Amino acid sequence: MSSIQKMSKEELLARKAELESAYNEYHDRHLSFDMSRGKPGPDLLALTQGMLDCVNERDGYITPSGLDTRNYGVLGGIPEAKELFGEIFGIDPDNVIVCGNSSLNLMYDYISTAYAKGVCGEEPWARQGAVKFLCPVPGYDRHFAITEFFGIEMINVPLNDDGPDMDVVEEAIKDPLVKGIWCVPMYSNPTGITYSDETVKRFANLKPAAKDFRIMWDNAYCLHHLGAEQDTLLNIFEESKKANNENIVIAFTSTSKISFPGSGVAAIAASDDNIADIRRRLTVETIGYDKVNMLRHIRFFKDLDGIRHQMKLRGEVLSPKFHLVTSTLKEKLGGKDIAKWNEPKGGYFVSVNLLPGCASKVAEKLKDAGITITNAGATFPYGKDPKDANLRLAPSYPPLDELRVCMELFCICAELVSIEKLLSLK
Amino acid sequence: MSSIQKMSKEELLARKAELESAYNEYHDRHLSFDMSRGKPGPDLLALTQGMLDCVNERDGYITPSGLDTRNYGVLGGIPEAKELFGEIFGIDPDNVIVCGNSSLNLMYDYISTAYAKGVCGEEPWARQGAVKFLCPVPGYDRHFAITEFFGIEMINVPLNDDGPDMDVVEEAIKDPLVKGIWCVPMYSNPTGITYSDETVKRFANLKPAAKDFRIMWDNAYCLHHLGAEQDTLLNIFEESKKANNENIVIAFTSTSKISFPGSGVAAIAASDDNIADIRRRLTVETIGYDKVNMLRHIRFFKDLDGIRHQMKLRGEVLSPKFHLVTSTLKEKLGGKDIAKWNEPKGGYFVSVNLLPGCASKVAEKLKDAGITITNAGATFPYGKDPKDANLRLAPSYPPLDELRVCMELFCICAELVSIEKLLSLK
Numbered sequence: 001m002s003s004i005q006k007m008s009k010e011e012l013l014a015r016k017a018e019l020e021s022a023y024n025e026y027h028d029r030h031l032s033f034d035m036s037r038g039k040p041g042p043d044l045l046a047l048t049q050g051m052l053d054c055v056n057e058r059d060g061y062i063t064p065s066g067l068d069t070r071n072y073g074v075l076g077g078i079p080e081a082k083e084l085f086g087e088i089f090g091i092d093p094d095n096v097i098v099c100g101n102s103s104l105n106l107m108y109d110y111i112s113t114a115y116a117k118g119v120c121g122e123e124p125w126a127r128q129g130a131v132k133f134l135c136p137v138p139g140y141d142r143h144f145a146i147t148e149f150f151g152i153e154m155i156n157v158p159l160n161d162d163g164p165d166m167d168v169v170e171e172a173i174k175d176p177l178v179k180g181i182w183c184v185p186m187y188s189n190p191t192g193i194t195y196s197d198e199t200v201k202r203f204a205n206l207k208p209a210a211k212d213f214r215i216m217w218d219n220a221y222c223l224h225h226l227g228a229e230q231d232t233l234l235n236i237f238e239e240s241k242k243a244n245n246e247n248i249v250i251a252f253t254s255t256s257k258i259s260f261p262g263s264g265v266a267a268i269a270a271s272d273d274n275i276a277d278i279r280r281r282l283t284v285e286t287i288g289y290d291k292v293n294m295l296r297h298i299r300f301f302k303d304l305d306g307i308r309h310q311m312k313l314r315g316e317v318l319s320p321k322f323h324l325v326t327s328t329l330k331e332k333l334g335g336k337d338i339a340k341w342n343e344p345k346g347g348y349f350v351s352v353n354l355l356p357g358c359a360s361k362v363a364e365k366l367k368d369a370g371i372t373i374t375n376a377g378a379t380f381p382y383g384k385d386p387k388d389a390n391l392r393l394a395p396s397y398p399p400l401d402e403l404r405v406c407m408e409l410f411c412i413c414a415e416l417v418s419i420e421k422l423l424s425l426k
Numbered sequence: 427m428s429s430i431q432k433m434s435k436e437e438l439l440a441r442k443a444e445l446e447s448a449y450n451e452y453h454d455r456h457l458s459f460d461m462s463r464g465k466p467g468p469d470l471l472a473l474t475q476g477m478l479d480c481v482n483e484r485d486g487y488i489t490p491s492g493l494d495t496r497n498y499g500v501l502g503g504i505p506e507a508k509e510l511f512g513e514i515f516g517i518d519p520d521n522v523i524v525c526g527n528s529s530l531n532l533m534y535d536y537i538s539t540a541y542a543k544g545v546c547g548e549e550p551w552a553r554q555g556a557v558k559f560l561c562p563v564p565g566y567d568r569h570f571a572i573t574e575f576f577g578i579e580m581i582n583v584p585l586n587d588d589g590p591d592m593d594v595v596e597e598a599i600k601d602p603l604v605k606g607i608w609c610v611p612m613y614s615n616p617t618g619i620t621y622s623d624e625t626v627k628r629f630a631n632l633k634p635a636a637k638d639f640r641i642m643w644d645n646a647y648c649l650h651h652l653g654a655e656q657d658t659l660l661n662i663f664e665e666s667k668k669a670n671n672e673n674i675v676i677a678f679t680s681t682s683k684i685s686f687p688g689s690g691v692a693a694i695a696a697s698d699d700n701i702a703d704i705r706r707r708l709t710v711e712t713i714g715y716d717k718v719n720m721l722r723h724i725r726f727f728k729d730l731d732g733i734r735h736q737m738k739l740r741g742e743v744l745s746p747k748f749h750l751v752t753s754t755l756k757e758k759l760g761g762k763d764i765a766k767w768n769e770p771k772g773g774y775f776v777s778v779n780l781l782p783g784c785a786s787k788v789a790e791k792l793k794d795a796g797i798t799i800t801n802a803g804a805t806f807p808y809g810k811d812p813k814d815a816n817l818r819l820a821p822s823y824p825p826l827d828e829l830r831v832c833m834e835l836f837c838i839c840a841e842l843v844s845i846e847k848l849l850s851l852k
Contacts, residue, residue, distance in 0.1 A: 037498065039497060039498050039499075040497065042494070045494075045496045045497065049483055050483070052479075052481050052482055052483070052487060052718065053478075053479035053481065053482035053483065055478050055479065056478055056479035056482075057475055057476070057478070057479065061478060068468070068471075069688075069689070070471045070686045070687070070688070070689060071465060071466065071471065071686070071687055071688065072463065072465050072682075072687040072688055073465075073688075100526055100527065100716075101526065101715065101716045102712050102713065102714075104711070104712055104713060105711055105712045108710060108711045108712070112538060112539075112542060113538075115542055116538060116541055116542040116552060116576065117575070117576075124552075126542060126550075126552055142710075142713075145709075145710045146710055149543070149707070149710045150542065150543075256498075260496045260497070260718065261496070261497055261498040261713070261714075262495075262496070262497065262498055262499075262713070262714050262715065262716055262717050262718070263495070263496060263716045263717070263718040263719065281575070283571075284534060284568075284571045284572055284575045285530070285531055285534045286528050286530055286531045286534070287528065287530060287568075287687070287688070288687075288688050289527065289688065290526075290527045290688055290689045290716070290719070291688050291689070292478065292686065292688070292689040293689065293716070293719070
């Protein structure tokens with residue numbers, strides 16, 4: 001296919017007419033499809049069906065370690081769950097707290113407490129003036145919503161194929177008002193990239209001016225491979241230990257996309273100092289999390305190998321969807337010089353960069369034709385993509401036939417809006 | 427029995443020797459019993475056993491309203507759960523948010539947000555100077571821990587048999603720095619009293635100087651009757667509506683002591699303005715709570731009558747325990763003028779007031795003999811009972827035979843410490 005950027009005005013107008021007619025055909029079908037969020041489809045949810053009732057009258061409610069999961073107590077989580085998450089994080093189970101259903105909630109609580117009470121005995125962020133946070137972009141809208149809620153100023157940091165631009169990060173942290181950075185280090189949301197060993201090492205060795213600077217290491221997709229070809233992520237805990245810098249990182253993960261979103265289990269991992277700091281708040285915040293649900297997970301998955309097997313099954317459901325997305329993009333937009341996208345080996349998203357100024361118009365056109373995608377701008381702090389170029393596609397929920405329609409229409413809209421833009425420049 | 431207060435020194439010394447010998451006999455038995463927390467015993471937990479697996483492969487995971495509980499979304503809770511809690515609170519389901527496993531967590535979040543972000547658009551408490559909270563005493567230690575955590579100054583308010591001393595409350599709220607009050611309006615923790623209609627009306631009509639003053643209405647024991655003779659509580663939402671004062675109250679409850687502690691469901695209820703204010707935070711804090719667990723509750727209990735039936739069964743298990751506590755107190759300490767206690771018709775606690783200066787010594791003596799009760803002072807802010815007189819007994823966990831030993835020893839210790847005190851004054 002030839003670059004649209006090199007077409008004459010006449011060629012562009014002819015192609016525009018073709019695309020408009022194709023668009024109108026879809027528009028007349030009154031579609032109503034949603035590919036806006038990283039939500040597992042029913043096909044994925046069915047894979048853990050047996051977990052719903054594996055704690056039952058026959059098999060009881062007692063952990064292998066002998067705890068009655070039905071009563072109060074055991075604040076850090078049942079030992080078996082701590083052990084499992086310890087393996088997932090690559091850290092001692094004593095450095096893990098297993099919690100409720102949502103890692104987002106754990107991140108919110110962490111930022112909320114840092115803001116109101118401070119980190120490890122330091123002055124609360126709320127009393128330190130105009131504190132700031134680094135936000136690799138494109139990134140996860142719900143991270144940005146947390147820092148925005150507390151009025152923390154967000155600074156964009158370019159996210160490259162090997163992670164955030166570390167030169168920018170290392171320069172920014174010289175400012176003592178810069179208090180942290182949001183990271184999705186593996187199969188990043190939305191670009192699907194995994195931080196390189198070099199990037200992880202540079203993170204582990206950060207020496208910020210602020211003692212209360214923390215890396216929010218949201219390892220949401222640490223086991224979420226699509227197929228046999230998999231990314232690997234260096235263990236940041238080991239690296240920060242080597243650098244005598246263990247307090248720099250707080251890690252989060254959950255089973256929201258391993259078992260059930262909303263009925264999964266989330267966990268937090270950090271150094272001894274950080275865990276002690278977090279526990280000081282937790283003992284005030286709650287008597288304990290849902291241990292019966294932790295036991296369901298332990299009983300159903302048994303161990304990390306059990307989870308890996310589950311993720312293989314999930315990858316088999318997801319990879320045709322991802323393949324459909326990237327192959328349609330390639331077939332319809334490849335070589336036209338109007339869009340770039342990633343081909344992730346895991347995670348939940350495909351990120352597409354269009355010509356500047358095109359993203360919001362494409363999202364709008366799709367919406368008019370009944371297809372919801374993540375809002376343009378959502379992948380940037382304050383919902384503002386300075387180039388208005390990035391769109392996030394979430395292929396996990398729709399069945400393949402719906403997804404095919406979504407992607408065909410997406411490509412029509414992307415090309416049409418790009419041509420309109422090029423024509424406006426002629 | 428005759429008043430110990432009227433005994434001669436010789437009589438006291440003789441009785442002291444008897445009690446010491448009785449105490450030593452128990453001491454030598456190396457007991458290890460715990461009546462420290464309002465924790466259901468296995469006998470109670472067994473009553474909701476069927477809830478563990480009532481969401482299963484056969485019966486599915488779809489709500490009667492057609493929602494798939496396994497996926498993201500539905501932030502306010504499934505409609506059936508909102509309806510059920512609406513009935514429990516006596517408010518429209520639209521004014522209810524059904525959440526995770528713990529009402530304590532909801533209260534923490536409410537105070538935390540008021541502190542850091544403010545209530546309904548008002549200035550954050552953190553920026554208003556030395557804000558204060560009213561604490562009816564004796565009260566619930568975990569309430570006090572929340573306000574203490576945020577450095578909010580706590581002011582004791584006497585809790586009478588019909589509720590907090592409302593003259594004191596009405597005077598205190600003239601101070602715009604007084605931002606709220608902790609209440610357990612029904613079967614109060616620990617005294618077991620229920621607020622009178624008059625008290626509820628005065629609460630509903632409070633006109634505090636601070637616009638952002640809120641009554642934290644922790645209705646934890648709203649259905650937790652021990653037998654047929656039951657307290658009733660006036661509906662504060664209706665009363666505050668009549669008074670054009672709907673924003674004054676935020677109510678909380680949970681099924682921690684209806685189904686399973688840690689695996690129950692908690693809910694919050696409030697006016698339209700307050701719910702909108704809370705939702706502004708919730709949308710940042712989480713994608714949604716555990717809806718599968720909400721469905722378990724709906725499926726098992728069906729409706730409010732189902733819960734009432736469950737509470738009747740629970741009352742039948744609990745009332746012999748409460749009867750044992752109060753009858754032992756009566757038999758061993760009655761008429762001796764050294765202790766007063768309540769005979770609650772519901773809830774989880776019996777509160778005992780001893781002679782001033784005796785509570786911590788009694789708790790210590792019990793501990794030495796292997797019996798853990800709630801720390802002396804715990805029922806007061808900062809863990810400081812100004813009179814060192816109040817102790818909280820929690821009879822729900824131990825089986826009857828253990829409880830009998832606990833109570834016999836408690837009475838021995840209470841009398842012994844009282845005599846020591848009287849002797850020291852002679």
